[in-house]
Amino acid sequence: MSAESPTLEQTSGSVKAKATASTLSRVGKYTASRLITLFITVVIGVYLTILIANMGGYVDNIMRGEIREGIAMRLSQDQNYKNMAPEDRQEYVATLVTQEEKRRGLDRPFAVRSVGFLVNALQLKLGRAINMTSDSGSRLVSLIILERLPATLLLMATSNLILFFAAILIALSLSRRYGSFVDKMVVGLSPTSSAPPWFYGIFMILIFAAFLKWLPFGGMIDSPPPAEGLPYALSVLKHMILPVSALILSALFISIYNWRTFFLIYSSEDYVDMAKAKGLTDRDIERRYILRPTLPTIITSFGLLLIGIWTGAIITETVFQWPGIGRATFRAIGLYDTPVIVGLTIIYAYMLAITVFLLDFIYALVDPRVKVGGGK
């Protein structure tokens, strides 16, 4: 071999370098295309939200009507207004209407405003609400959301995390006890999840608040509120019991059923039977042969759960008077408060996009069969 000829080591290094470069290139291209795709998806999603929330601009008409009606009702009680000459009255009303329309941005066409909403939203400039204020009195959309976020996180995280892990653990166990009484009971009870959490909430309120008087009807804390610290925390905890239970109960059996069915597929694989035949313990079988191959699905589910936590539960929060994001969303929709609706949507959209983006990489980390940008 000549001195110029590459050694095996060099060749191997070169191949590795080429492979690395190729991988980086593939990952880079994938990352770029994925980011662009996700961004376009977010743009389309948010703009559709703006269009839907404004009924394609028809909400402008609704707001114009509300403005005029509100002003007319107010002036009907104003003796000074009544004493004005008819033409002065009309001029006065016109002035007030113009001011309010300007304040709400109705002096500009919806098409222009919708683009403004979109551009600001994409830059996370959440701006000011049109009608809503935060609980402490601020019009800043960011504050409206931030004030409600802790309450929603507390409620939704508690219920969803308990639900998630309980469902997986019970399902794992049931997947190995197929056909047992408990398994059949779970299957039998799974249709109960067709009822939403607020449905259970109403029943639980009637039983535990109205009849037994053990727990509060709703709200987040006793009134008057106890002193801060442990009494405050215990009061919050007491108020969480019913909504958390309703959220868990409404989805528990169907979640267990879903996971149990999912795990059943994996637990009937040949390699699991082989492991059983080898005498491995149930725990080892669950961990190495069932959980591991299902990890991407579990992680996906968990990731989506985490971002779902912050959106709140609109009707359940309303039933329990829980001061969370869900109720804020409900109110914003009722008031056609586009900045708030867009603010809530854009944050969710970005979180969803980031989660989806990261999951692709996480799949590759936890499952050797997966290559980023290269398929299996």
Add this chain to the structure above:
Amino acid sequence: MSRKIMIVLGLLVVASMILAACGPAETPAPTAEPPAPVETDEPAAPAPTEAPTAVPTEPPFTTTRTGTWMDEVSMSVVDSGSAVTQISAGAIDIYGGNLATPQDLQAIRDAGLMNSEQYGLYYELTFNPSGPVFEGTGKLNPFAVQNIREAMNWLVDRDYLNQEIYGGVAIPKFLPISAGFPDYARYVDLARAVEAKYAYNFDKANEIITTEMEALGAVKNADGKWTYNDELVTLIILIRTDSDGTRVPQGDYVSNQLEAIGFTMDRQYKTSSEASPLWVLGNPADGLWHIYTGAWGVSGISRSEGDNFQFFYSPKSAYGFSPLWQAYTLSEEADVVSEALALNDFNTFDERRELFAQAMDLIVPTAYRVWLIDGKGFSPWKPGLAVSYDLAAGIDINPLWSRTLRFVDEAGLPIEGGTVKWGNSDLFVDPPNPVAGSNWTYDSQWQNATGDYAAMGNPFTGNFIPNRLERAEVTVLEGLPVINTTDWVTLDFAAQIDVPADAWIDWDPAAEVFKTVGEVYPDGLTAKRKSVVYYPSDLYNIKWHDGSNMSVADFIMPMIMTFAPGTEGSPIFDESQVGALESFKSSFKGFRIVSADPLTIEYYSDVWYFDADWNVAGMWPEYGYGNASWHMIAVSNLAEAANELAYSADKADALSSETAPVEWMSYVGGPSLEILAKFLDQAAAESYIPFAPTLGAYITADEAAARYANLQQFYADRGHFWVGTGPMILDQVFFVEKTATLVRNPDYPDLADKWLAFSAPKLAEAEIDGAGRVTIGAEAAFDVFVSYQGEAYPADEIDNVKYLLFGADGALIEVGEAELVADGQYVVTLSAETTGKLAAGAAKLEVAVVSKVVSVPSFAAFEFVAE
């Protein structure tokens, strides 16, 4: 075995779902239907009032306790749908909001709770008068024909609606005035005549409508359906699904009635926001609707409803912006009548009565609206609790709630102390500030407990009662039909009322001084009304919640703030306030501090009312959206002038940018507090005297320093800036948790029993007794008994007892006054001539008892046979 268990479980699930489906519908979350703001014609102070004339309805009771009976009121947000259940379960003690359906009332009764009963929404049908053929669709619109609209009065059985939808607790309505308010009592004979005229008569309605439809060229097809140009005549009815929900069965009933006479109905169920662009903003000629199920609210007892004729029927209405109102055409005569009633353009009450009679003859039959029901609202509380309520506003808007709320023993006597758990549908909706802050009832419920007033509204009559006034003098131009029913106001008439040259009439923002009448009107100025109010000598002993004593500057500051925000060149100029100021200035003629101590204030205006007490301008440190001291306003003005906060939402929006938002000012929470605290420190450091060229004459630097120090301490203790003089102090606020606590103000000067006389409305109970048979052409007499809770109703509390005689055909034959026999006893004598007008058959005698202490008239009827 397991299969059986599965079946049982499955059945349980199905049963629970069916049970749930049978339960009450989910109550919608509080909707954004803001109440009408509390507007006054006066700059910043509510008009004062009458000496308490209501007769005590509570057992005699004396106490040395001042302020409120309660030590504390804890407010929280509860869903209206669960309010009764929550009270029954002990979760709350009282629900301050309004429950409106008969199911609510039944639930209250079933649970054994107490409740208020107030006039709430009133309902009507609004018709599209365009046509008779819509330009937009070419379809027929029968409601373009006045006779068809009017015939709707006979087609609708209001008693049926009342019984079926409102459980019989509401009142059938035929006119644009409320059956519970003074104008109805004044003109009850006119009203009853209209009601007799429009009594339910399906056949008559069908006959009239058939005649008119045929005249329009419509014909009935083989199915008995009206057709026009070979197409079915389809009527679009917009049925509101939101609000209290009762308009759905109303709309369905009306649709059924119209279907029964051959119309094809298109029932469109819509919310307010969906319907508004169609019926309010839409062009009626587009033909997108024929009937709208309307409802209107009241926020207090209205002493005069004469302007309702213009409001509901004339293009000159405040709704005149709407194409629908522009489509209304009143005859020239009707227009004059509606204008005269709207502007109080009459000289005597007889003239006014004549105008009402004309309005009922000329305007009501146009039937652009057909009135259906005067609704009622209810607020429940648990037994063992008592509270005063307003016959129109209910509990939460009525400032008396905090002054009368109390636990009571079995004998009904007040128990001192305790904590009441108060629920309502919302709390802290918008930022509270006294100049242009939140005007939601949910916020006014705690604001009116923390504030005080020069005069309080009588919750049963709508008159005023002095609270911080000693007496008042009112002078109005001769010829104005003003009457005085109080003993604390003296009423005079004058041929001309000259405004003194030194009275203040406008504001100079640069010099920060008031302009005088002499400067602005060198040739002199006159007014239609003059009010002089005399405050008690101990006025300045009243303390603000931060411990500062009230002073004359607290009374001048509101007047400055009436002008400064709306006057260009002012450091706190707010463009959105210009219109309101111009409106105010159009009738304001000046005011003058006649004496600073004891305080006496003269006030001149062209706005007048026909109750003397309503003409009293009882000024108070009230800014329209709450009480405030001059020193707190000084601090918030500094923040406003620096553009760091804004009183109004409009200005906050105008000043805000993406990078530099300016908050709508809140005295109780949020980012505003830090900014206000900063300017408070600045004011304290400088012993700042606001508007010094004016207020410098009334405030010393030492007083300013002491006040700011008090405010700093208050802020340190309570964490907010809501400082009033009312009987309760806002103690703790939890915004996200939506709870607040109010505690008793230990410095409040009045005894707790001051308002006990207004515990319950003294609604008269009437009964008629007499012969069951009357000979036509012979004199007949009937006894009328008027009582309250079994006791004779004192004659000096009765304004009048009218009788109305109806013939066999329901037509009104005679109206007269019953004669007083003794307390609670009257006699109606029908002369031989009168009975001679009766046809043989059943006749009806009705009496209407009008009380002086309650605005709601009482009725009784007696049927007899004329032969």
